[in-house]
Amino acid sequence: MEIIVASGKGGVGKSTITASLISLLKDFSITAVDADAEAPNLHILFDVKHWEEEREIISAHTAFIMDSCINCGLCDDVCVYEAIYTENGAHRIKEYLCEGCGACKAVCPANAITIKPSRSGWIRTALTPYGLLVSAELDVGKPNSGKLVTEEKKIAREWVNSKKAEHIIVDSAAGIGCQVIASMSGADLALLIAEPTPSSLSDLKRAYWLAEHFRIKAYIVVNKYNLNPDFKGIENFAADKGLEILGKIPYDKTVPKAIASMKPVVEFAPDSKAALEIKNLADSVEQFL
Numbered sequence: 001m002e003i004i005v006a007s008g009k010g011g012v013g014k015s016t017i018t019a020s021l022i023s024l025l026k027d028f029s030i031t032a033v034d035a036d037a038e039a040p041n042l043h044i045l046f047d048v049k050h051w052e053e054e055r056e057i058i059s060a061h062t063a064f065i066m067d068s069c070i071n072c073g074l075c076d077d078v079c080v081y082e083a084i085y086t087e088n089g090a091h092r093i094k095e096y097l098c099e100g101c102g103a104c105k106a107v108c109p110a111n112a113i114t115i116k117p118s119r120s121g122w123i124r125t126a127l128t129p130y131g132l133l134v135s136a137e138l139d140v141g142k143p144n145s146g147k148l149v150t151e152e153k154k155i156a157r158e159w160v161n162s163k164k165a166e167h168i169i170v171d172s173a174a175g176i177g178c179q180v181i182a183s184m185s186g187a188d189l190a191l192l193i194a195e196p197t198p199s200s201l202s203d204l205k206r207a208y209w210l211a212e213h214f215r216i217k218a219y220i221v222v223n224k225y226n227l228n229p230d231f232k233g234i235e236n237f238a239a240d241k242g243l244e245i246l247g248k249i250p251y252d253k254t255v256p257k258a259i260a261s262m263k264p265v266v267e268f269a270p271d272s273k274a275a276l277e278i279k280n281l282a283d284s285v286e287q288f289l
């Protein structure tokens, strides 16, 4: 089974909840995928100090100017990403701004520009006490974060296909962009994490629409539910869409302490209010597994 933990809004506790679920469900042989290639952090909560394998992903394109350049400046005129600059009268490219669109190459009268494949980021794997962790890291300014997530999931699925793990839990990025689309693609179940605020509800709706698009069975988990008890937006939305609220986790000061100690809160403070509710959530997820 492939479970995605998503939210729409960032900072609502996805990684905290994911790390604790993986810790509680470790008897089920889970492979974890940190699918937030722009800001991966699951390895911090799992205290990963050593990566078994690090693989470059070449899925971007970058322009390069060759010696035959006659410095006419036409490429600079057409580059909307402002990736071209001059240095001592010579035209150069800022690689981190170049999107590889090829407009400069199309206008170059001296045929002095070549577009080459370039690295968009890394994929890394670590063996943790909880099982395999697959993590990705996008290079600064590079596109194709969704491709990185797709590659991560391929590794996780190979791990499952070779019987080294039974299930996959994906800690998705925030939002509904290409990383989240790649995370949801092929998933069986989505846990949508939200906080009791209008902003989080708005983003929850967008994440739900995405899950609905992929026909993924979705459940809601409300984090820090007791911070705004008068807010009924999430309950109303769940009722309207026929969605089950699978868990309600209270605000708990031990959670940031657990994060600072690089431990899932269910290990750092197993009897804390948050940990006890996450255990209830894990019991529900166990039924699906």
Ligand code: SF4
Residues within 6 Å of the ligand: 065, 068, 069, 070, 071, 072, 073, 074, 075, 076, 091, 104, 107, 108, 109, 110, 111, 112, 113
């Ligand atoms: S368009 Fe071609 S020749 Fe003109 S400055 Fe750019 S690279 Fe050089």
Ligand code: SF4
Residues within 6 Å of the ligand: 062, 063, 078, 079, 080, 081, 082, 083, 084, 093, 097, 098, 099, 100, 101, 102, 103, 104, 105
């Ligand atoms: S490939 Fe596109 S983004 Fe890169 S330098 Fe050329 S025009 Fe600019």
